[in-house]
Amino acid sequence: MSKYKEIKVALLGAGTVGGGVYKLVERRTAEMPDKVGAELKITKVLVKNLQKKREGIPSEVLTDDWEGIIHDPEISIVIELMGGVEPARTYILQALEAGKNVVTANKDLLAEHGQELMEAAERNHRDLCFEAAVGGGIPIIRPLKECLAGNEITEVMGIVNGTTNYILTKMTQEGWDFDDALKEAQRLGFAEADPTADVEGLDAGRKMAILASIAFHSRVTFKDVDVKGITKITAKDIQYAKEFGYTLKLLGVARNEEGKMEVGVSPMMIPSTHPLANVNDSFNAVFVHGDAVDDAMFQGRGAGEFPTASAVVGDLISVARDMQYDCCGRIGCSCYKNLSMKPAGEARHKYFLRLIVEDRTGILAGVAGVLGNNGVSINQVIQKPAVNGVAELVVITDKVETRHLNDAMMIFGEMSMIREVASVIRVYTQK
Numbered sequence: 222m223s224k225y226k227e228i229k230v231a232l233l234g235a236g237t238v239g240g241g242v243y244k245l246v247e248r249r250t251a252e253m254p255d256k257v258g259a260e261l262k263i264t265k266v267l268v269k270n271l272q273k274k275r276e277g278i279p280s281e282v283l284t285d286d287w288e289g290i291i292h293d294p295e296i297s298i299v300i301e302l303m304g305g306v307e308p309a310r311t312y313i314l315q316a317l318e319a320g321k322n323v324v325t326a327n328k329d330l331l332a333e334h335g336q337e338l339m340e341a342a343e344r345n346h347r348d349l350c351f352e353a354a355v356g357g358g359i360p361i362i363r364p365l366k367e368c369l370a371g372n373e374i375t376e377v378m379g380i381v382n383g384t385t386n387y388i389l390t391k392m393t394q395e396g397w398d399f400d401d402a403l404k405e406a407q408r409l410g411f412a413e414a415d416p417t418a419d420v421e422g423l424d425a426g427r428k429m430a431i432l433a434s435i436a437f438h439s440r441v442t443f444k445d446v447d448v449k450g451i452t453k454i455t456a457k458d459i460q461y462a463k464e465f466g467y468t469l470k471l472l473g474v475a476r477n478e479e480g481k482m483e484v485g486v487s488p489m490m491i492p493s494t495h496p497l498a499n500v501n502d503s504f505n506a507v508f509v510h511g512d513a514v515d516d517a518m519f520q521g522r523g524a525g526e527f528p529t530a531s532a533v534v535g536d537l538i539s540v541a542r543d544m545q546y547d548c549c550g551r552i553g554c555s556c557y558k559n560l561s562m563k564p565a566g567e568a569r570h571k572y573f574l575r576l577i578v579e580d581r582t583g584i585l586a587g588v589a590g591v592l593g594n595n596g597v598s599i600n601q602v603i604q605k606p607a608v609n610g611v612a613e614l615v616v617i618t619d620k621v622e623t624r625h626l627n628d629a630m631m632i633f634g635e636m637s638m639i640r641e642v643a644s645v646i647r648v649y650t651q652k
């Protein structure tokens with residue numbers, strides 16, 4: 222008989238990430254006792270469809286019976302990898318109330334119900350770990366909560382969605398079209414069950430809500446995040462970005478300026494010399510600025526089977542160690558402040574505008590006039606040669622309050638000389 226205690230674990234979900242976690246735990250089985258001080262065994266794997274073939278997972282551990290897991294007193298850790306809000310929320314709450322520790326990668330759930338879940342974990346003195354919920358395999362949650370806890374953090378920003386970064390990389394570097402790149406991202410297991418969450422920026426918005434809550438110690442939920450996706454980005458935007466020396470990325474930016482938080486996700490142009498411009502494919506990267514550490518950057522694979530499993534299994538080992546030392550629930554909720562959100566319209570940004578205009582004299586003066594009357598000054602402008610009586614005017618503005626830019630865009634919408642406001646894309650600037 223082994224001298225080590227056996228810790229029994231239930232896995233909820235055996236899809237891309239769940240499958241990876243099962244296989245990775247198997248791969249590490251022999252080392253676990255030395256690493257953790259206990260043997261870790263996944264004894265039950267909850268799925269929806271018992272008939273589906275699962276490579277690498279023995280059929281005898283598969284079940285579709287949640288009650289059999291929650292009422293199994295031998296299971297002390299539940300790993301939730303089903304995704305979505307319900308029934309994941311209910312199962313996690315039930316698991317915590319039943320005295321089980323929980324690991325999850327579910328950002329949809331945390332960005333909406335994080336407070337409720339953290340409170341349940343605290344009440345029951347149990348661990349609730351979610352390293353994989355942001356940045357896939359990149360360690361970022363624990364560094365923010367622990368390693369950087371001595372800082373006042375004023376900015377967290379970066380690329381936090383692997384699917385969209387993969388799509389934009391393929392469009393920029395290889396001229397792929399959007400749909401082909403998305404299909405390939407789905408095939409590689411990066412995309413969410415409903416990829417709208419990726420391409421419309423919702424997934425990145427949820428991750429930024431989680432990061433901002435931890436970094437600024439104040440609860441930010443998904444509804445607080447100003448979100449735009451990449452579905453309207455065209456090959457022309459990418460090409461013109463290059464002409465101005467920029468690269469197009471879906472970026473999340475969270476700032477705390479004098480107690481007012483601003484959290485947003487949108488396609489942004491960043492200087493091609495910026496380190497984030499060279500974070501490609503499914504890689505993610507997060508920048509953190511703290512008063513003591515200055516700048517720190519975390520980079521790695523942001524999605525996919527084993528990168529995500531790496532973060533989940535790291536959490537699993539951490540929980541198992543806490544169990545050995547009887548210190549579960551040690552790292553609880555850190556939202557002890559109640560900061561307010563800055564209204565999106567008050568945020569000051571630089572913008573790239575692509576306008577489809579009539580090919581005649583006076584257009585540039587007309588455009589400059591409307592922008593000027595609304596307090597928007599022009600930093601750079603390029604007029605493209607006309608084709609079939611229409612021309613393109615590409616403008617980079619100086620920093621402006623977003624509401625003033627929106628007012629100018631409304632006026633453009635009513636001007637006959639402007640056929641279309643084809644693109645309005647934020648240009649990243651440092652604080």
Ligand SMILES: NC(=O)C1=CN([C@@H]2O[C@H](COP(=O)(O)OP(=O)(O)OC[C@H]3O[C@@H](n4cnc5c(N)ncnc54)[C@H](OP(=O)(O)O)[C@@H]3O)[C@@H](O)[C@H]2O)C=CC1
Nearest residue numbers: 234235236237238268269270302303304326327524525529
């Ligand atoms: N894919 C990635 O790269 C990353 C994903 N995540 C997060 O990890 C989680 C899992 O993602 P992923 O593995 O891609 O998702 P998948 O869709 O690949 O897998 C989901 C799994 O959960 C099971 N499941 C879903 N609903 C239920 C239910 N009601 N009861 C029982 N089982 C259920 C499914 O069962 P069945 O197989 O029978 O259909 C499937 O095995 C999500 O929260 C996701 O956001 C986080 C980081 C990266």
Ligand SMILES: N[C@@H](CC=O)C(=O)O
Nearest residue numbers: 382383384411413524
């Ligand atoms: N769909 C997500 C998966 C990881 O969180 C992504 O593409 O980043």
